[in-house]
Amino acid sequence: MVRAWRQGDAVAVASPDVSKHDRLAVIGAVEDAAPLVRDVLREVGPSYRPFGDEELVRGLAERVPGLRFSASFGWMDTSDVPDLTTTAAWLDGDAGVEALLAEASPKSYAWPGHPGVRRWAALTGERGELLSIAADAWSAPEVGFLAGVATHPVARGKGLSRQVCGFVTAELVKRHRRVALMVDGDNPAAIAVYRRLGYTYRRVAAAGMR
Template identity: 55%
Template sequence: MIRELRSAAELRAACGDDDLVMWAAQSSGSGGRAWVLGDAVVAGAPAISRRDRLAVAGGASSAVELVRHALAELGPSYRPFGDVDLVAAVTAKLDGLEESGRFSWMSLSGGVPEAGGGVGWLGGDAEVAALLAAAAPDSYAVPGVAGVRRWAGLRDGGELAAVAADAWSAPTVGFLAGVATRPSLRGRGLAERVCRWVSRELVAAHGRAALMVDDDNAAAITVYERIGYRRRRVMASHPIGGG
């Protein structure tokens, strides 16, 4: 029998405190909802990291029924995502879904070594927007987007050199996004310093941190692993024809 989970404590118990699931549920005020059936759990919330997302965890047979139920409740804009084999199996069993892509979820708990000086939260968005336009025009996190809370940065000779955002963080999972370095200053480890500093802040505030990264971005994955993030390969799907 499918049961809706009404609290963070219920969800935590059902999913074993899985960081991806806990992040996708977000807070009750965000419209997040979650359900359990047997050994499977789904949790979703609207407009997190620019998508209506539905995290999926557990056994495939129960997950198929849960995803079908959740999409009927939440609507077809929600994109199931989770471990590659699980979401591939769910997508194959449900009519109307196709693969969106594969990428990595990376998470971090525990202490993070000091980042060094010079990094701090920024007071304005104009410089951040200009840097992102030049260095990371496809970034999901940009100033002014709902859920993008604050930006940290590092200066070089007075010029904003590298940035990262606290964006779409959940109560028990801080989320790192919007990482960028001015093109002329790349190769000096500046983004790593900012990411290390923001990661420490997120872990201190939320208990752990997470991020998403493309599998072909080997340089970024190396940096995140050096900070202490653990990699988990995931897949997302979407309605056929939904893009």
């Protein structure tokens, strides 16, 4: 169950089992957010990981007892439908997805059967084999979410990831009006692909209880 709290200028929203973890999304001034996060974590438990703009999360880690900064990464989003032609399409199921992820992206947060992972899109080869995939996962009514991007090693360097991500982006923008994704800040190649699809980059971070 999603729950929300507010204190002064700060808002915290607890969402269980989102993108591999229990998440506590936080916005607002750190002076209000720190006592709010402290109280909320006492209520919901230490499994929830505060998430928000990097500067805010670093401030929370300095002010909330027992909370430590975990990692920074990128949040990218767009409300534009990409202008590209692609043969990518939604799969009828998830056959072959797990095997491709295991080979091409074993650290993916999105996997078939995981809570919130709704459907997979793919570009396929001549024999129907999966070449590049991406998922609609953890989407909310007003923001779709793209995850689980992977391309088979033999098919890399051909622009397939851009095509399948462009397809999913277009589908989610039409359905939710906005789409977002998370990306490692030290992955410039992926960031460049998403920028070409119209995404803008924002530095975010997560923290966790010791």
